[in-house]
Amino acid sequence: MATLEKIDIGIVGGSGFYNMEELTDRREVEVETPYGKPSDSFLVGRLGGKTVAFLARHNRKHHILPTELNFRANIYAFKQLGARYLISASAVGSLKEAYAPTHFVFPDQFIDRTRHRVDTFFGEGIVAHVSLAEPICTYLQKTLYNAAREIGVNTHLGGTYVNMEGPQFSTRAESFMYRSWDADVIGMTNLQEAKLAREAEIPYATIAMVTDYDCWHEEEEHVTVDMVVKILRQNAEAAAATIAKAVTLIDLDHVNPIHEALKFSILTQAENVPAERKQALAAIIGKYMDTDS
Ligand SMILES: CSC[C@H]1O[C@H](OP(=O)(O)O)[C@H](O)[C@@H]1O
Numbered sequence: 006m007a008t009l010e011k012i013d014i015g016i017v018g019g020s021g022f023y024n025m026e027e028l029t030d031r032r033e034v035e036v037e038t039p040y041g042k043p044s045d046s047f048l049v050g051r052l053g054g055k056t057v058a059f060l061a062r063h064n065r066k067h068h069i070l071p072t073e074l075n076f077r078a079n080i081y082a083f084k085q086l087g088a089r090y091l092i093s094a095s096a097v098g099s100l101k102e103a104y105a106p107t108h109f110v111f112p113d114q115f116i117d118r119t120r121h122r123v124d125t126f127f128g129e130g131i132v133a134h135v136s137l138a139e140p141i142c143t144y145l146q147k148t149l150y151n152a153a154r155e156i157g158v159n160t161h162l163g164g165t166y167v168n169m170e171g172p173q174f175s176t177r178a179e180s181f182m183y184r185s186w187d188a189d190v191i192g193m194t195n196l197q198e199a200k201l202a203r204e205a206e207i208p209y210a211t212i213a214m215v216t217d218y219d220c221w222h223e224e225e226e227h228v229t230v231d232m233v234v235k236i237l238r239q240n241a242e243a244a245a246a247t248i249a250k251a252v253t254l255i256d257l258d259h260v261n262p263i264h265e266a267l268k269f270s271i272l273t274q275a276e277n278v279p280a281e282r283k284q285a286l287a288a289i290i291g292k293y294m295d296t297d298s
Pocket residue numbers: 018019020062063071094095096097171192193194195230233
């Protein structure tokens with residue numbers, strides 16, 4: 006495999022977020038992974054004194070459903086590129102009156118309502134269990150939140166993101182149920198990324214951009230794609246500015262325990278791991294076991 010250039014920070018852009026004009030020295034980089042192809046080629050460039058790689062989660066043509074996303078290839082590709090941090094920008098529905106369309110929420114918890122997703126790198130001969138009690142990197146979350154506040158966006162620090170399967174939006178009964186659970190926002194993509202990023206020891210946080218009130222609100226229209234796209238267009242500049250500022254603020258030397266999340270998590274002894282699994286996981290487990298033998 007060709008040697009990949011090294012980046013500092015990865016950015017995953019969701020619905021309505023397909024490009025980052027702010028990058029200088031831009032080039033497109035194709036990345037192959039043992040898990041197949043990522044959603045798109047990576048846009049690599051400089052931003053705020055750092056090297057970053059941007060990936061359009063659903064592809065720039067937006068032709069990949071949430072259920073069809075190859076989350077493992079996307080996250081593994083960021084690992085191969087050397088990402089020290091991973092920022093997600095995503096559209097979400099609001100489950101709380103106070104979280105209005107155009108507001109940015111910085112979630113710290115998730116509830117899994119998916120049924121058809123592969124969300125671990127492990128298995129088939131190697132067992133690991135990482136902690137997910139705190140699925141979001143607090144350091145990155147607060148950096149993003151501070152950046153958005155400085156830009157003047159309406160912001161909310163913390164919150165629970167319900168990750169539904171989709172692609173259909175929720176029924177009203179489901180929307181009411183999530184509200185009764187005191188959840189804050191709903192989307193279809195972030196939890197699998199957070200889980201895999203943790204296994205890959207990449208601190209992850211998300212800018213959840215509120216586009217609608219889902220379908221629980223009595224005075225607001227039920228969510229439609231039109232509604233989501235309209236709000237995302239209004240938000241595009243603020244999202245890009247938030248990321249640009251946050252990238253400048255991130256201290257790559259900050260001591261972050263997530264960079265060692267796997268240290269005590271792998272149960273299978275190296276001699277019992279099949280050689281092909283060692284190779285497929287080399288970018289992640291290489292620092293804990295010899296993956297050439
Ligand atoms: C276009 S509405 C539903 C769609 O939007 C969100 O995408 P992303 O998280 O990639 O911004 C949501 O998760 C759904 O995939």
